[in-house]
Amino acid sequence: MSRFEGNVAVVTGGGHGIGEATARRLGAEGATVALADVKDPTAAIARLAADGIDAHPYVLDVSDEQAVDDFAGRVGADLGPVDVLVNNAGVLLTGTALTVALEDWRRTFSVNVDGLLLMARAFLPGMIERGDGAIVNVASTGGLYGVGNLVAYNASKGAVVNLTRNLSTDFMRAGVRINCVCPGWVQTGFNDPLLEGVTEEDVEQLIDRTVPAGRQSDPSEIAAAIAFLASNDASYVSGIAFVVDGGLTAAL
Template sequence: MAMESVIRTAIVTGGASGMGRATSLRFARDGHAVGVLDIDGKGAAEVADEINAAGGKAIALTADLGERGQIEAAVALTREALGPVTIVVNNAAVESFAPVAEVTDADWDQLMAVNLKGAFVLIQTVLDDMVAAGWGRVINVSAFGAQIGAPNMALYTASKGGVIAMTRSMAVELGRQGITVNSVSPGFIDTPMARRAIDGDLFPVPYEQIIASYPIPRLGKPEEIAAACAFFASEDAGYVTGQLLGVNGGTAF
């Protein structure tokens, strides 16, 4: 029996590194064309090159998600090169470790502009394509810290809690147009972001101790997040919307 396989065009933000890189590579393997978007244009180009060299189809998009104009330009470029965009993974984010008392207005505004508003604006920008197709998949990457809380991470987790709430409301609003909106909530995943926190000694206890307390006592792999994104992006997930899938070794439920 032949498997159903429809080629779509996806944009993956933060595609140059960690989970975004793994998701871009996974989507390409699944047959999708991929716009690899990142503020790190060189890193995005490396991932796009890797996909194209393996016989897939990808372009690199250099954009700062804090800037609406750059998001709109990246989407326009993707449409021109790869066709209408019907899958979006809002994965890029910046981290912040600071006690509540030390977070400045500027810190708040800059982080929210990327982690929350950037995701919102990208969805707004591709919406016409999804509505026209009567089919769309939005996958927003949140964080387990937004579910369980984390010291010195109130700003970051506020942005990720916003991502979870936005996911639910958009799912309710857009379902009738054939668009599903879901969130993947990663636990502690072995990426450059996690390594920066480990190397910077930013946790209250050694990270080995944190991991040892998990039901599955290890760091997660970027590919395990990519697999969850691939499911939400698939035809099989057509009746799944508004969901929050924790990929976290059992850390948060």
């Protein structure tokens, strides 16, 4: 498929996991990808280049308003107008309401929620001016129900779900579709803080017991959902929380 031929796509948190897989999927379908990460994503760029993906590295802290504005200007100058924005950057810090450090709570919201808003504010004007664009935010099934010891993360992802709905309400008539995906368990290192002290066998047993699919997803499966929502195949889809969880939430 070549659904993104001639398009420019921005993917944040692109140095690994879902972000890298999304850059690979969009690039394989023709997009030129601006790959942004708080850490230098050069290694990911090399892996993508080996697969023939046209991706360009940028170091970015999405919670820094000035850095986001500067990044948007650089991408526009380097690659041209942005057609697709994938807000994937995020952090996961553990704790309950009684144990989470206020600093961790604020950091979680500054990246997971403020960062999404700042990125949208940076790229929405161009999309509105052209009357066309797609934004896909990466939320989580944790934003739809409670998960123990993740009060900051789950609250932030719940905010992402509703922020997505509000952005869609405000801007779909201007030609910009805005959706989010809610992954369940994904085979990446992102969940490592939650699994500290837990054996691999314990995780496998938990997945087998709670996920009807009996396995975690591969990042490429989340990337496929993101690509659908970003493409014209989803031309009448906006404001949804697209759950990709192997049946996890259906079985709750």
